[in-house]
Amino acid sequence: MLQAIEKNLTRGIKLLENISDEEYSNTTIAPYYSSIGGHTRHILDVFDCIFEGLQASNVNLIKRKRNTLVENKTAEGIQYFKSIISKLESIENHDLNEIIQVTDDLGEGVVTANYTIASVLIQAHSHAIHHFASVGYVISQLGIDLPDEDFGFNPTTPKKN
Numbered sequence: 001m002l003q004a005i006e007k008n009l010t011r012g013i014k015l016l017e018n019i020s021d022e023e024y025s026n027t028t029i030a031p032y033y034s035s036i037g038g039h040t041r042h043i044l045d046v047f048d049c050i051f052e053g054l055q056a057s058n059v060n061l062i063k064r065k066r067n068t069l070v071e072n073k074t075a076e077g078i079q080y081f082k083s084i085i086s087k088l089e090s091i092e093n094h095d096l097n098e099i100i101q102v103t104d105d106l107g108e109g110v111v112t113a114n115y116t117i118a119s120v121l122i123q124a125h126s127h128a129i130h131h132f133a134s135v136g137y138v139i140s141q142l143g144i145d146l147p148d149e150d151f152g153f154n155p156t157t158p159k160k161n
Helices: 002-016 021-025 036-054 068-072 074-090 117-141
Strands: 058-060 099-105 110-116
Touching (some): 002 036, 002 117, 021 068, 036 058, 036 068, 036 074, 099 117, 110 117
Antiparallel strands (some): 099 110
16 A cells, blocks of 8 residues: 555656646646645645654644645655655554544534544545646646656546557
């Protein structure tokens, strides 16, 4: 599981290594006017919340850092990706079935629920793929090539023949 997450996050690094800061921070694409950098920061903030809360077994997904520098500078985005991948590698021998508390605001108030570490990582991974799909739309509108043919696709999505 950790290898699959790392492989997916590495796709983000590959993209950022091949675009300019202007492309990365561009917010002109309708309908949401969100940038590649905004999606990147959001994806990584979710993972960061997980790693920030693991030691206390209490992950708060509301406490995202929202570092605007990460949204605007590809070098900062790449460093954030590498930091998250390093933290992911550091839990390789951790019991991923350990029960932790996860807190989030689902739109009608704050909710806390029991998760395993594995389940919150799976959720963050699926969330990253979802946002990579949105990034795929933005980069196609900007005339940028996808980093690879699987970028933004869930592994269970049927392939076109």
